Amino acid sequence: MHICVMGTGYVGLVSGACFAEFGMQVTCCDIIPEKIENLKEGILPIHEPGLQELVDKGLREGRLNFTTDQAKAIEQALTIFIAVGTPAGEDGATDMRYVDDVADTIGQYMHDYKVIATKSTVPVGTAKRIRARIEAVQPEPVEFSVVSNPEFLREGAAIEDFMRPNRVVIGGEDQHALAIMKELYSPLYLIETPFVITDTTTAEMIKYAANTFLAMKISFINEMANLCDVVDADVHDVARAIGLDQRIGRKFLHPGPGYGGSCFPKDVQSLAHFAQEAGVKLQLATAAHEVNQQQRGRMVEKITAMLDGNVAGKTIGVLGLSFKPNTDDIREAPALDIIAELQQQGAHIKAYDPVAIPAAQQVLRDVEYCKDSYSTCSGSDALVLATEWNQFRALDLKRVQALLNQPVMIDLRNVYEPETMKRLGFRYTAVGRRSRQRDSAN
Numbered sequence: 001m002h003i004c005v006m007g008t009g010y011v012g013l014v015s016g017a018c019f020a021e022f023g024m025q026v027t028c029c030d031i032i033p034e035k036i037e038n039l040k041e042g043i044l045p046i047h048e049p050g051l052q053e054l055v056d057k058g059l060r061e062g063r064l065n066f067t068t069d070q071a072k073a074i075e076q077a078l079t080i081f082i083a084v085g086t087p088a089g090e091d092g093a094t095d096m097r098y099v100d101d102v103a104d105t106i107g108q109y110m111h112d113y114k115v116i117a118t119k120s121t122v123p124v125g126t127a128k129r130i131r132a133r134i135e136a137v138q139p140e141p142v143e144f145s146v147v148s149n150p151e152f153l154r155e156g157a158a159i160e161d162f163m164r165p166n167r168v169v170i171g172g173e174d175q176h177a178l179a180i181m182k183e184l185y186s187p188l189y190l191i192e193t194p195f196v197i198t199d200t201t202t203a204e205m206i207k208y209a210a211n212t213f214l215a216m217k218i219s220f221i222n223e224m225a226n227l228c229d230v231v232d233a234d235v236h237d238v239a240r241a242i243g244l245d246q247r248i249g250r251k252f253l254h255p256g257p258g259y260g261g262s263c264f265p266k267d268v269q270s271l272a273h274f275a276q277e278a279g280v281k282l283q284l285a286t287a288a289h290e291v292n293q294q295q296r297g298r299m300v301e302k303i304t305a306m307l308d309g310n311v312a313g314k315t316i317g318v319l320g321l322s323f324k325p326n327t328d329d330i331r332e333a334p335a336l337d338i339i340a341e342l343q344q345q346g347a348h349i350k351a352y353d354p355v356a357i358p359a360a361q362q363v364l365r366d367v368e369y370c371k372d373s374y375s376t377c378s379g380s381d382a383l384v385l386a387t388e389w390n391q392f393r394a395l396d397l398k399r400v401q402a403l404l405n406q407p408v409m410i411d412l413r414n415v416y417e418p419e420t421m422k423r424l425g426f427r428y429t430a431v432g433r434r435s436r437q438r439d440s441a442n
């Protein structure tokens with residue numbers, strides 16, 4: 001089956017490469033010619049483990065193609081996936097311009113039956129909006145179906161998530177289109193992936209409910225961590241113990257500087273926004289967002305407190321810039337806000353990230369980028385662990401201590417054990433770890 005994927009970002013490129021691996025004939029389109037020229041040569045615009053191999057294979061075997069010629073790609077395909085960005089607009093409303101543009105393009109170039117599947121995360125009602133736009137621009141009336149097929153992959157684990165998803169959600173009103181969509185995912189039936197087949201509106205709703213629930217879990221544990229900091233309890237034990245209750249589950253209970261990335265922050269706000277437009281006030285979504293925003297400020301306070309309440313004139317080494325490990329994505333990365341605030345307060349920042357430095361250079365000013373973790377420590381008055389890349393989990397702590405001006409570490413991802421750090425002579429603090437251990441900082 002020929003499919004066309006509109007947008008070659010994290011979702012479009014991963015979906016295209018994985019569908020090619022499923023045996024489909026895939027054409028990925030983008031409006032950025034340079035991106036497409038690079039992709040034709042196998043040069044990826046993003047860092048995503050395992051993606052290079054899949055793209056190389058797809059190109060080599062001729063099942064994966066890249067083009068800016070949207071007319072031709074649309075013409076050839078039976079199914080067209082929309083995987084363009086849906087960034088937050090004003091007041092948390094979703095900026096629909098890219099989805100609208102794609103819908104208009106599809107409408108213009110559609111000459112026979114197509115299934116149009118939305119993979120982008122879009123507000124409830126978008127399937128109807130896409131249908132209306134296509135109908136408005138079609139040169140001749142051609143039958144088509146719009147289905148909602150939200151994507152649940154995580155950056156950094158995207159291939160595994162696509163190939164072995166917890167579930168596939170397909171929303172549609174037309175049985176023929178649903179049958180085509182099921183056929184596309186037929187390799188997943190072999191591994192007994194659960195399928196949720198529903199209507200478009202419900203499928204659109206599911207994606208926001210899933211992301212908002214996960215975001216709420218993170219904000220919840222961050223609030224618990226903040227309380228643990230004050231009442232002398234250990235959030236790791238709290239998270240483990242509550243997570244062992246299978247009704248709660250252990251995942252997504254890691255406290256830290258708050259969630260970042262291109263999805264949770266915008267999706268939580270978008271849900272609250274379109275709910276409000278529908279006359280429904282979603283208090284939990286709003287609270288999850290507010291807690292998340294405040295968490296970054298709390299992290300700055302933690303850092304400042306470890307430097308005697310004043311960071312002006314101090315040098316702070318920051319490990320990790322991306323919003324999570326295994327990606328070069330810095331969209332809404334907590335590290336960036338924290339760095340900007342520390343700079344505002346007069347600190348000099350040294351920073352290292354295994355892959356995200358080029359992206360960070362586009363947005364951060366006056367940061368001294370380092371070639372590795374140890375050069376980041378060298379001459380710094382404190383070390384902040386902002387993103388838990390594996391290589392930061394196994395630092396030579398004696399070397400770190402020797403390189404720092406003073407042995408101060410603020411571990412925003414709770415990677416290290418307070419007891420160990422105390423034994424090594426560090427002044428160490430983390431997020432919600434027990435005060436007996438935090439006392440080591442004093």
Ligand SMILES: NC(=O)C1=CN([C@@H]2O[C@H](COP(=O)(O)OP(=O)(O)OC[C@H]3O[C@@H](n4cnc5c(N)ncnc54)[C@H](O)[C@@H]3O)[C@@H](O)[C@H]2O)C=CC1
Pocket residue numbers: 006007008009010011012029030031032035083084085086098101102119120121122151152153154155262263
């Ligand atoms: N990044 C992620 O992990 C996930 C993202 N999503 C959702 O998927 C959607 C896409 O997200 P990302 O891949 O992160 O976006 P992205 O920003 O990385 O990529 C979007 C791509 O679409 C291209 N584009 C824009 N207008 C176009 C047009 N008219 N025709 C063809 N291409 C066009 C852009 O040039 C860009 O390359 C969003 O709605 C997001 O919420 C869903 C699940 C996971």
Ligand SMILES: O=C(O)[C@H]1O[C@H](OP(=O)(O)OP(=O)(O)OC[C@H]2O[C@@H](n3ccc(=O)[nH]c3=O)[C@H](O)[C@@H]2O)[C@H](O)[C@@H](O)[C@@H]1O
Pocket residue numbers: 121151152153154155156211214218251252253254255256257258259260261262263264323324
């Ligand atoms: O809609 C999306 O785009 C995607 O959003 C998230 O995926 P992603 O943002 O790539 O990464 P996550 O692993 O979910 O992490 C998001 C943020 O939450 C933070 N986080 C995560 C888990 C946790 O316990 N604590 C915590 O602070 C991470 O550090 C990161 O900043 C969801 O996990 C995906 O299912 C979804 O498809």
